[in-house]
Ligand SMILES: Nc1nc2c(ncn2[C@@H]2O[C@H](COP(=O)(O)OP(=O)(O)OP(=O)(O)O)[C@@H](O)[C@H]2O)c(=O)[nH]1
Ligand SMILES: [Mg+2]
């Protein structure tokens with residue numbers, strides 16, 4: 001039988017078959033461990049079932065994962081396979097948005113070859129008009145940016161984007177990922193938690209990743225908030241490939257292999273100066289480039 005892994009807890013994988021709505025609680029065959037292959041949420045798997053009397057434990061039928069079908073794509077954090085897009089959520093009020101973290105996540109998404117949509121939530125509490133510069137900056141980079149308010153029910157645009165696709169929600173704790181998903185599909189009844197009054201940060205309310213079925217078609221994953229992201233596996237000289245807006249300029253740099261840091265006649269730097277590249281994105285690039293170069297010395 002073939003199905004999709006919707007959840008993984010403590011060594012068990014929960015598989016939803018293509019036909020029928022019974023969920024199978026499965027163990028993975030030992031061979032996966034030997035081959036250092038871990039089943040991921042979103043994986044399409046073949047399972048064998050033990051459908052005799054008494055084979056149910058609690059609410060679930062029992063099965064064993066025999067085979068993982070080839071993945072269309074995969075991500076390490078959140079650990080998920082076969083997704084169409086990532087919805088990267090940040091907040092326009094508290095917790096305060098760190099563009100540096102957003103840019104890191106976008107690089108990881110480009111590396112993994114998965115489309116990103118940037119959602120800026122808590123529009124109802126936005127600090128003034130300053131966010132408009134950020135919205136324009138990322139649109140200039142080529143990303144889709146949507147401003148939402150989960151509490152005002154201002155979510156139609158994001159809903160349309162999710163229809164008939166497999167998407168995941170990711171972003172820092174407390175930005176409103178679970179609240180948005182509850183507004184989109186009230187049946188989900190996901191747990192949400194207030195942002196700490198004192199430190200203005202989220203409290204890591206969501207602990208598990210689970211693939212949820214959207215009533216209007218498609219799947220969506222809620223994930224725990226992240227606080228930092230490591231990117232130490234990128235060659236410094238390749239980093240520029242993942243800042244997608246640099247691509248249209250870098251052939252015009254004077255030097256072959258220009259890193260767009262200190263070289264003269266750099267088309268990327270010129271584009272930053274004349275406002276064709278958002279300067280905060282370029283600043284993020286410089287920060288990571290330095291960081292990656294320094295890491296390499298070790
Ligand atoms: N004002 C306002 N508050 C919001 C909005 N969306 C969510 N919140 C509040 O923000 C807090 C955090 O929301 P959650 O949905 O738990 O945040 P999360 O991103 O799922 O956080 P983690 O699960 O910890 O990663 C809650 O108190 C929500 O009511 C919004 O659009 N406007
Ligand atoms: Mg949550």
Ligand SMILES: [Zn+2]
Pocket residue numbers: 250253254258259260261263265266267268269
């Ligand atoms: Zn250059």
